[in-house]
Amino acid sequence: MPIISLTSSPSILPTYQLPFFLLMANDIKVNIQCIAAIVNYSDGEKVVGSEIDHHLSFPSQSSVSEHNGAIEQELRKLRSNSNRVFILVQSSIRYAEEEEYSNPSIYALRAYDAAWTIAEAMDKSPANATSKELFKQMLSSNFEGLSGRIRFRNTTLLKHLPTFQVINVVGPIYWPGGLQTVPKGWTSFEFDEDKPLKIGVPDRGAFNLFVKVSYDQGINGSYVTGFSVEVFEAVVKRLPYRLPYVLVPFYGSYDDMVEQVYSKDLDAAVGDTEIMAYRYQYAEFSQPYLESGLIMVVTAKPDKSKERWVFLETFTRRMWLITIAIHTFIGFVIWLIEHAENPDLTRFGAVLWFSVTVLFFEHNIDTLLRTNASVGCNRNSFIVGYLINVLGFKPKNIRKIDSINDYPDAFRNGDIQAAFFVVPHAKVFLAKYCKGFTMTGPTFKLGGFGFVFPKGSRLAFEFSEAILKVMENGEMPRLEEYLLISNNSCSQSTGVSDGLSSSLGPRPVAGLFFVSGGISAFAFLVATVRLARRHQHFIGAKLNGLRTCAFTFLTNCTQFVEFRFF
Structure with missing residues (x-):
């Protein structure tokens, strides 16, 4: 038999079970568009990005045995989504008892038009018409009914915009929990408001x-x-x-705390946690x-009166x-080699001089490694592994320190x-x-x-967006400045040193001095011998000239003395 549905959101069976189903109601989208227009009007000119995400029809009181329980169950389904604003619309604008025969509701008028559709189809069909023929006549209906134009397309009432x-609109709004301010409209789907997030914070x-x-x-x-907690609260x-949450102290290392988030023992972690x-x-x-x-x-001992010459403090006076x-000496050797007209030795000496210069200013981390110096870092930090695995420090040379005051x-x-610290520390x-x-x-x-x-x-994406908002409005720099000022117990600014301590002595590079000095002495000896052999005749002539000059000088000097005597 042909079936006509008058509800706007029917629960229908598959079409092969109901081949002659006719929907004589406006599409639910029309109701949604009406609600959206009301929301848009209430927003005014504010751009809030509101949209209707889900709609739900509550069962009638006569259709279920426990009406309140059924409604509560449906509300729990809505709460599981991210929506936090609900608009309740009566299924009929007027209650049944408020209807008058002279002014019936839209649903009464639509029921009348449905009955008229059936009557008109039967009148046009032969007495022995089949259900298929009757249904075809109903689909061809086209008349002006009391609820509007009655026409069908694809077994659905042709859309028209109803009025x-x-x-009635409820005036005062009662927010959940007795709040006086308007609550935020939606929440994340990842948690339940009745179960706040467990957020770990490093306790050590x-x-x-x-x-x-x-x-x-x-x-x-x-x-x-x-500071990290204040930033977190500003971001929230x-x-x-x-976002309901509770901060839970965590007593292990930072890596352990991150792994607790992975194992779901913690829902998140907040602190000075390095992104690695x-x-x-x-x-x-x-x-x-x-x-x-x-x-x-x-360690350093800066002297403001000598800031212009602070580079001199890199080495000790002896160094x-x-x-x-x-x-x-190396420069003299290079000059001598050049006069020896030996380009190979010249290049060798230049490379030697450059190598020594570079090695003198070798980075101090390499000096720490070479001298097996002990270094300190935070016990629970990633820095311990970084010093070992990346920079190459031996574990026995790393001192794990618990507090800033112990350094x-x-x-x-x-x-x-x-x-070794991270820069904020x-x-x-x-x-x-x-x-x-x-x-x-x-x-x-x-x-x-x-x-x-x-x-x-x-949440990672949503927090990132919120962090950028805090940064852009200038709140983050103010928090960071307050952090440093509140802990500033010094009146003078810090200097910058390029050495391991205030001055570097010759001991760490003594071997370098011996090697470079020995090679330079050997090069000096070779150059001297070659020069002597190449200019042997010239040197002999010069020596003869010196002897003649000396003899002439002594002779003249003797005659002068004799003259003065007489």
Whole structure:
């Protein structure tokens, strides 16, 4: 039998089970367009990017045994999505008891037109017409009904734009939880508001200005502060949704904390966590909120009155004297070789001189490696592995330090000759201990500080966008400046040294001096012998001339003395 549906969102069976199904209702999109127009009107000129993501029809009270339970179940489905704004529309604009015979609702009028469609099709069909023939007559209907023009296309009522009437709008809005401010409209699909994110923070970092975990016996719990936490809170405010979270102190290393995010024991991690390539196998990272790099800090004794000649402090006085002497000697050897007219020896001497010069100013990290010097770094940091695997330090020469305050004693006691920090940590250290310490050497570029999220997490992208917003509005530089100023206990600026300590002595390069000096002496000897052989006759003539001159001088001198005597 032909079936006519009057609902706008029917639950229908496949077409092969209902071959004569006729939908006599406006497409649900028309209702959606009406709601979208209302939302757009309420937005005014603000561009908020609102859109209708999902629609749902609640069952009628007579169709289910437990009406409230069915509605609650459907609402839970909506809550599982990212939507947080719901518009409730009555299925009929007027309630049934409000209808009057003189002013029926659109649905009553549509039911009348459906009955008229059937009656007209039966009137045009023969008495023994089949269901197929009757259905064909219904599809060919074309008349002006009480609800509008009745025409069908592909078993669906031909679309026309109906006129909707707004009967009532609820005035005061009651936000969930009794909030006075308008809540953010949507949330991430990755978490449930009833279960806040567990975000790990490092509890044993050497620099607690970035993350500091304090324990309050009064509340029998802990609270977390620091630069990284303030940045995180500023970024969360820029998210387009409310993010429920709880900060959980983590007592292991930074690598362990990243792996906890990978194993889902933590939902994310916040702190001065360096973005490293090898960590991407465990987690995703946000856009870096602070640039970073690996830098070396050494002891230094800057003298402002001699800043113009600070390069002289690179070597000790003895080192400078030896350097000047050996370079003068090598330069004389090169000059002598050139006069010996031996281009091979000239090139050899020039290469020797250049090699010695370069080796004198050899980078101090290589000096540390060659002299088996001890260096320090944060115990729980990636720097330990970086020093071993990348820079080539021996594990026995690496001192693992727990706190920023332990570095000065380590330098003073001779436990370390240099310390390696990431640049933000080095700035904080020098802001507190600028007297006697300085950054030196090149900066090994790293990924920067970022927040850690599970692999494939959409939060990493959303946080990156929010971080850029914080940076662009100037809030990030203000936070960083406050971080350094609050920890600045020095009145003078730090200097920059190119040496391992304030001065480098000759001992680390004594072997180089012996080798270069020996080779230069050998070259000098060879050049002298060749010059002597090549100019043997010239030298003999000069010697004869000197003897004649000396004899003449002595003779004249004797005559002069005799004259003065008489």
